[in-house]
Amino acid sequence: MEHELAERIVVGIFRLNGLLTKTGNRLAGRLSLTQQKWVLLAALDRHGECVLSALGQSLLVTKANITGMVDRLEREGLVERRRDAADRRQWWVRLTAKGHEALAAMNRLQEEWFERCFAGMDETEMAAFLGTLRKLSHAVREAEATPEPTPARGQARPSLKERKRP
Numbered sequence: 760m761e762h763e764l765a766e767r768i769v770v771g772i773f774r775l776n777g778l779l780t781k782t783g784n785r786l787a788g789r790l791s792l793t794q795q796k797w798v799l800l801a802a803l804d805r806h807g808e809c810v811l812s813a814l815g816q817s818l819l820v821t822k823a824n825i826t827g828m829v830d831r832l833e834r835e836g837l838v839e840r841r842r843d844a845a846d847r848r849q850w851w852v853r854l855t856a857k858g859h860e861a862l863a864a865m866n867r868l869q870e871e872w873f874e875r876c877f878a879g880m881d882e883t884e885m886a887a888f889l890g891t892l893r894k895l896s897h898a899v900r901e902a903e904a905t906p907e908p909t910p911a912r913g914q915a916r917p918s919l920k921e922r923k924r925p
Contacts, residue, residue, distance in 0.1 A: 780794060782872070786865070786868045786869065787865060790868070792865065796828070796831070796832060798818065799814070799828055799829075799832065800837060800838075800854065800862045800865070801865075803838065803852065804854060804862055809852065809853075810849050810850070810851055811840070811852050812825075812849070835857075837854065837857055837861055838852050838854055838855060838858050839852070840852050
């Protein structure tokens, strides 16, 4: 494996992530939202009314974080909560009409941006790129799930260049 090329790919992904985050916040800001609020509204739209803890799990955020996020959206009138009738410890959350309207407006901005951003790629290129992203995501998850062998004391770990490809 070419270490320099792998490093350039990872750095490129980090830069793209930063650029996409900045763009998402800029677009969401046009509607007085944040990218984080947009993601939460979209998740509620996808899942429908759901238990607050399940929503937090789907977004990979803590219970405290999802509670704060929903508090802010509720104050803005974008979501509403209700207690579970059978288990008073659980809260259900759903989009309000205002939340649906905000998400629809955000989706229109996103569609316009997609048109500009992907104008230079045809469907075949986009599908190939998505396949490569999925393959890399899977490889990263696998690498993270597999413990690395610990070198004996005093031994240096071999570099990527020194490792043999299986």
